[in-house]
Structures are given as C-alpha cells and as structure tokens.
Amino acid sequence: MKLPEGRLVRSRVVEDPRTVLVDALDRELTGYAVFEPQDAILLEASGRGVVTFRRGVPVVAYHTGTDRAGPPALADLAAEGPYRIRLFALAPADLETVHDRSTFRVPPGMAAERLAGDPALADRTRAAAPLDRLDGATESAGGAAESETGDADGVDERQPGAVEAFLDDAEKIEAIREQARAEAAERADEWGFDDVG
Amino acid sequence: MVEAFAVASGKGGTGKTTSTLALGMALAEEHDVTVVDADMGMANLLFHTGLAEVETTLHDVLVAGGAPVDAAVYERHGMDVVPCGTNLADFEAADPARLREVVATLAADTDVLLLDSAATLSSRAAVLPVVLADRVVVVLEPTIPALSDGLKVQEYATSYGTDTAGILFNKVRDADAIERIAPKAERYFEGPTLATVPASDRVRAARRNGRPLLAHAPDAEAARAYREAAATLTVRNRDSGAVADRFRSAVLPESP
Numbered sequence: 001m002k003l004p005e006g007r008l009v010r011s012r013v014v015e016d017p018r019t020v021l022v023d024a025l026d027r028e029l030t031g032y033a034v035f036e037p038q039d040a041i042l043l044e045a046s047g048r049g050v051v052t053f054r055r056g057v058p059v060v061a062y063h064t065g066t067d068r069a070g071p072p073a074l075a076d077l078a079a080e081g082p083y084r085i086r087l088f089a090l091a092p093a094d095l096e097t098v099h100d101r102s103t104f105r106v107p108p109g110m111a112a113e114r115l116a117g118d119p120a121l122a123d124r125t126r127a128a129a130p131l132d133r134l135d136g137a138t139e140s141a142g143g144a145a146e147s148e149t150g151d152a153d154g155v156d157e158r159q160p161g162a163v164e165a166f167l168d169d170a171e172k173i174e175a176i177r178e179q180a181r182a183e184a185a186e187r188a189d190e191w192g193f194d195d196v197g
Numbered sequence: 198m199v200e201a202f203a204v205a206s207g208k209g210g211t212g213k214t215t216s217t218l219a220l221g222m223a224l225a226e227e228h229d230v231t232v233v234d235a236d237m238g239m240a241n242l243l244f245h246t247g248l249a250e251v252e253t254t255l256h257d258v259l260v261a262g263g264a265p266v267d268a269a270v271y272e273r274h275g276m277d278v279v280p281c282g283t284n285l286a287d288f289e290a291a292d293p294a295r296l297r298e299v300v301a302t303l304a305a306d307t308d309v310l311l312l313d314s315a316a317t318l319s320s321r322a323a324v325l326p327v328v329l330a331d332r333v334v335v336v337l338e339p340t341i342p343a344l345s346d347g348l349k350v351q352e353y354a355t356s357y358g359t360d361t362a363g364i365l366f367n368k369v370r371d372a373d374a375i376e377r378i379a380p381k382a383e384r385y386f387e388g389p390t391l392a393t394v395p396a397s398d399r400v401r402a403a404r405r406n407g408r409p410l411l412a413h414a415p416d417a418e419a420a421r422a423y424r425e426a427a428a429t430l431t432v433r434n435r436d437s438g439a440v441a442d443r444f445r446s447a448v449l450p451e452s453p
Binding site: 016074075078080113114115116117119162163164166167168173176177180181183184185187188191192193 | 208318321324328338339340341342343344345348349351352353355356357368370374377378381382384385396
C-alpha cells in the first residue's frame, strides 16, 4: 500500500491505540496513522500498522509486517503498548486510490470497538461516518470484513473480523501468554509468592 | 464443602462486580454463597448491594487489631456479602496479606466463596485473590484488549496454581459474532464458555438502584445468561476444614 508522505501532524508514544483513534476523530483527520509497536517481545511479528482516515473515520487498514489488509490488519497491529504513533494529514485526492481497494476496508467503528474496546467511541465514530459507509450500504462500503465471512452484502458494523483474526494468530497469542508467564514468575519473586503454585 | 472462585479480568469495565453478584445469586439457589469485594483498591461491590453506608467493611478487618471478619459480613439477596470501603487512606492502612486469614475464616462456613478481584495485575494486593482462589472465572468482552488481558489473567493464575473454571463473555452486542469468537477463544482458555451475557440497559439500571441484576431484573436476558453460567459451573466438593487450613497455610509472606 503506497501513500504519499503527507504532513506530519502528530508524533508521540502512546500506551493504547484508543488515543490515536480519539485524536483522529477529534481533529477530523483526513490522512493516515502509522502504528509502530515498541514491544521487543513481539518484534518477530514486527512491522507497522497503517490506518487511513477520512474526516476522522477509519477507512482502510494495512500491516507491513504481515502484508494483511482490512480487519486482520487491525488484529496484526494490536500489541502491547507502547506504540510510536505518527499521524499524517493528506489531501482527500491522495487517498482515493487506496480507498478504492475494497479488500483493504474496515467498517467505520471496528477499530474503536474491537481494537480499542471502546463501544462509546465506536458509536461516536459511526455517527461521524458518511451514510454510504453504514449498514445496508452497497459493496463499495464493505470490504474485507465481508471477504472474511464470505458474506457479500452489506456491512455489519460490529463484524468481528479483527477479533477473529486476533484469535486466529496462534503465534501472537502464545507470545502474549509467554510474556505473562515470565512476568508472573518474575513478580512471584518480587511479591514473595515464590513457594506458591 | 467449599470452593473459592476469583472473578477476574485484566481490564477494567468488563462488569466483574455485576458478574460476581449475578453468579453469586444464581449459585445461592443451591449453595451457601459468600461474596467478598477483594478489589481492595477500587471497591465497588458496596454500591451494587445497597451497602454504601455500612459501618464496617473489609478494610476495617484488614488493619492491625481490626474488626473481626463477622462484623463485615452482611446478609443480602440470599448471600453473605463482605463489602470493601472506598477510602484510599483505609486501603493504604489495610494489610492485604491478612486477606488469607479472612478467606480462611469465611471458608469454614460457606459452600462457595466468590472473590471479586481487581482489574489489574500490577500489584500484590491485586493478584492475591487469584492466588488464594481454587479456580478463576475470567470475565471477557469480545474485544482484542479484553481477550489479551484475560489471557494474561489465566497465565498468572496458572503460574500461581489456580485453575480456570471458565470464561464469561459480557457486554455482548452482536450475538452472531460471539458465536464465532467464543469457540476460537476457548482454544486458549482452560475452561468452557460459561455464558455470553448481552449488553443491557437493565444492568446499568440495577447498578443505579444499588441492587444486583438478579434482584433488580431477574427476567432480563442477561440475568438468564448468568443463571446458565452458574448452572454450568460445577462446584467441587471439598472439606471446609481442610480448605480453611489450606488458605491459612498458603505460602504467602506476612506484610513486609
């Protein structure tokens, strides 16, 4: 997925992808966000996640490490914080080509609902989305969520594409579990639980 | 007999307290149930049970030379309820390590102990209920952060010798999606999906009214889901005395 570089409007390290979604929505960003996880343990699955926005509403998602697009790319960019985030503004015309790729699309509220776990933000995002991207819209609004379920018509806002893709990534889940086990063992010493379990 | 369950999730806002009380009330139809607010830093069970004004709470029991456990036990909705206070200074004065003794005392006189646990794994006090419990019920939402944090809870639990009783999907807004998500999640969790509980305004209304969901809206779909979860949860028969001794001898340090 090729995008012009655009004008950098924000660069920061955040713990939670929610921050970026709120920021993009509040500033009605037309452009894109680059998510770069800083977590060393998951670096094997490294790469960057890219989410584009039109007036603050996510349109397409892509992950450079896995080369996946649409909802699975949202799952790929889910990682333990912190992330380095950069937000770029672009002219709407610069996004046209990539926004035309229906397999890259994500339903407007999916990142907020499934990646950030914030239903209220998802509702706000959906309220800001143009009508042709909401439920009952034609195939141009649909995209990858459909291709994942094989359901060719309409868009279900809450399609679990991203959550399912996350659960399908056994390697990533194992990395999360391994990290938690290591943490639990380390803290057992720290907290004096060392003879437990 | 007695079995202690920690109701836990790594993330806040998943509805642990609602779930703890709903499971408690449903289990109370067949068992003697004691519910403890073990989220000692962010207690809120008292607000769900109309106990916001009571004199003695778990905090008072956990301070040196504090009140006896009995003084913090209230009979509500067919259960014994042990609320925790919300005063930060009281939390700081309390010694979480004493929770072990509290749990041991309560275990001697109940069938099911439910420990409403903290929404974090970042401190000893927060993890303690998971360590003390026999099994953990992991409360999830169908989102990536909730699943990710739920997996961490399970790993911590397993590391400290606590089994997984099952997972409970809460605040479910899309029934079709959960049918695909739950079986995939089950691959990674040691226990079954106990129930999927729909998002419901009646849950919020119950909280506002200071009543558990099963008392406020027993006919709600969410209430039905919790009763189903409780029915799926087979409480193990254990000898109370032996379990109480186990809690007392759990290898936990005294407060430093």
